[in-house]
Amino acid sequence: MSLGALRPSPLVEQATDRLREQITGGAWAVGTKLPGETTLAESLGVGRSTVREALRALSGAGLVQARQGSGVFVIATTPRQDWSTRLRQAAITDVYEVRMLVEVEAAQLAAQRRTDDDVTALHEALARRRAAANAGNAEFVAADIALHEAVVAAAHNPVLTGLFTEFVPVLQRRLLDLVELLSLRSDDPNHGDEGHAALVGAIAEGDAGAAGRALRDELTQTLALLHSL
Known part of the structure; x- marks a missing residue:
């Protein structure tokens, strides 16, 4: 799946938005393991550190969860309300x-x-x-x-x-x-x-x-x- 390269402006926010769209739009269902950081970074055209920050933001929104030794999994398709x-x-x-x-x-x-x-x-x-x-x-x-x-x-x-x-x-x-x-x-x-x-x-x-x-x-x-x- 190609996510499309991002524009050079706050990259973490753009990466977060793009990944959130994939999750809330149903591209990755609940229980799905996300591609690895390297794969996501290549798809988005950013560095792994940017992907890591984006995943952290998505985790804070209650959409994904990192499981030690297994990867990052989708746990919800609707962001948690603040x-x-x-x-x-x-x-x-x-x-x-x-x-x-x-x-x-x-x-x-x-x-x-x-x-x-x-x-x-x-x-x-x-x-x-x-x-x-x-x-x-x-x-x-x-x-x-x-x-x-x-x-x-x-x-x-x-x-x-x-x-x-x-x-x-x-x-x-x-x-x-x-x-x-x-x-x-x-x-x-x-x-x-x-x-x-x-x-x-x-x-x-x-x-x-x-x-x-x-x-x-x-x-x-x-x-x-x-x-x-």
Whole structure:
């Protein structure tokens, strides 16, 4: 089988794409042993090191598996989805349930670990959210999420911060849809200000229980709205 020589531009990416196409297109079925590195390198017109990197990428995608002393075998014809892809495709209610677990814990930790700089950042984020009440829905939602990011940052846990960062693109898009669909700001342009003020106040005072309750109450209300759609 001739795979066709590649152009001289990122070769590893091209080799990975070409091999992935063969696998997902059914040229190599599950259980098939791939040709050796030398054969693949000759077919693609690249070096063995490029093929080796491409196979490593395909292994990371869950398509192939190297077996000691036997070679590389196809184990799936559909790439394994990464976390970001799963989030984008998930139901928003499912995302919110997980968000609640993450953020409530983050709020409680923030109340225990916040620094003076964190408290300042939280008050500034709250002020920006209030100022955004005079702006459009997109600006208001962005300011709302920025406040929640400041809460998570105050927990000083890089894993929680990284996890919440993954949620942000999905939340921003879905929250904007929710605000516009239900006209949440038609009667109150600064929708949810009381709850957010209570959250910031609880963290500033170091009251972990109150911080967790404030955030749980807010997210529970939003989740109820989502279930009503």
